[in-house]
Amino acid sequence: MPARVGPCVGRRAVAHGLALLCVAAMALLHCSPAQSTPGMPRQAPWSGPPPYEPQRYRSALPHYEPRRYEGPRPPYGEARNYVPEPAERMEDRPLAFEGPLAALPGEAGLRQDQAPVGEQEGARLHWRLSEAVVDRQHRLDSGEWDPAQIGLFAKEVGEGGQRQFFVDTFAKFSMDVAAQPRGSHLYEVILEDQPCWLYFDLEFYKDANPQLNSDAVMAQFREALASFCAKEGFAYDESRMVFLESSTDKKFSMHVIGKWIAFRNNFQAGQFVEMFLEYARGSQELGDGSGTNLLFVRGDLDDIEATVSVVDASVYSRNRCFRVLRQSKFGKIATLELQDGGGVVSESDLPHFQVLRTLASFVPDGTPFCEHFKIPADARHAPQAGVVVDADSNMQMLLNWLMVKWDSMRSEAEGNIYSRYLPTQVSKLIELDDGKYMAQLSNNRFCLQRERSHKSNGVFFIIDLTKGIFYQKCFDHEDCAGFSKFQIPGEFLLASHGLQRQGPGMGQL
DSSP states (O other), X not given: OOOOOOHHHHXXXXXXXXXXXXXXXXXXXXXXXXGOOTTSOOOOOOOSOOOOOXXXXXXXXXXXXXXXXOSOOOSSGGGGGOOSSSOXXXXXXXXXXXXXXXXXXXXXXXXXXXXXXXXXXXXXXXXXXXXXXXXXXXXXXXXXOOXXXXXXXXXXXXXXXXXXXXXXXXXXXXXXXXXXXXXOOEEEEEOTTSOEEEEEEEEXXXXXXXXXXXXXXXXXXXXXXXXXHHHXXXXXXXXXXXXXXXXXXXXXXXXXXXXXXXXXXXXXXXXXXXXXXXXXXXXXXXXXXXXXXXXXXXXXXXXXXXXXXXXXXXXXXXXXXXXXTTOBOTTOOOBOEEEEOTTTOOTTSOHHHHXXXXXXXXXXXXXXXXXXXXXXXXXXXXXXXXEEEEOOHHHHHHHHHHHHHHHHHHHHXXXXXXXXXXXXXXXXXXXXXTTEEEEEEESXXXXXXXXXXXXXXXXXXXXXXXXXXXXXEESOTTTXXXXXXXXXXXXXXXXXXXXXXXXXXOOOO
């Protein structure tokens, strides 16, 4: 009697047979052109050049693996769980330093023996400005790059000024910006110890100043700047001024970059602007038509007098982010566009050159600096007072109470806006003296003096544990010089003074 075949064995035999049929069919379909299947067209062998594969470029800088940061991360979005390895990279883009762009690396300060691109890894994105500053310094210490060749840049990634920072050559950054669609959120960082051109940020709100005409304001600004330079003995060349505008129906906004006068750092540029504003205030009442009354406006609808300067004096702080050509702020539509490039840059220039020529932080090596007896050559930002510390458990309880309280006060004054903004955070805690601290805030610009959130001015707390009080102040004292004082509940006054120091503070602006 023949042996019975089980159902499992039968199914395996059928499957094996089907597999053999599939192999045979594939062999027929993939036969060479010389042995093609009857009825199918004969394929001629390829005799042309190999298929084009575009080259890719990454950063022009060698990859640096910074020390892994073990401390707390910013409590927003991806940053909460951000780990430096594997590193996040800027997107690769096609190599294009050819043809009309062959001159870009040289204009951006690269030497002939420096390849503008290489096989190195791309630029690392840092959540903290201080890490990016260390990254840049490490590259300079390698001896391969000079300070005038590489800069520090930022990408705005969220509400409240959340940014990522990265280091790259000015040549490649200009390439990246030109390759990005309009409305990206890229910034140059004007470092506190690096040269810069004279730059201005002019703005006013149109609903608070309906009588103002922006063309008249700019005409008066040009005339006042020329008169001031002539009076004080500064060089002046209006043909070397660049005007970038991002105005809307609600706000006039203009960046002005003076490419005829460079400073050793942006603190010295700020001193120039302070002198100019002092001159402008003293010239408001001139009756000969050369006054500067249009350069002072009402900051808000509830302001009675026009005392706020059109020139924003707060943009000369250390390590300042400054928006670049074709970019918009996060959540905004208006982009910064070239209005008048004078003899420096033209709309007919390729976008890559337009970006490079409108940067305030790109000062070619060998550029002479401003020499004036009222601006000492060694003038610079004063060392930041205090020491950055980590909060212990008691101090953290106090900071948590402060953050909840300030969120609540903002909500009471402006309505429930938690859906629009992230919760208040303390971005940095600085010990000023024994029992006295400065807490810098992020995600919240609510000012009790104004009873509303500032649009650009930042706020901070001064915490005095010895007196049991804290103050709310604003960074831009000219815009908002007052302060509000509050009592700290007794249960939070047990905060330890033995906080762990981190070293010198680094402003993140």
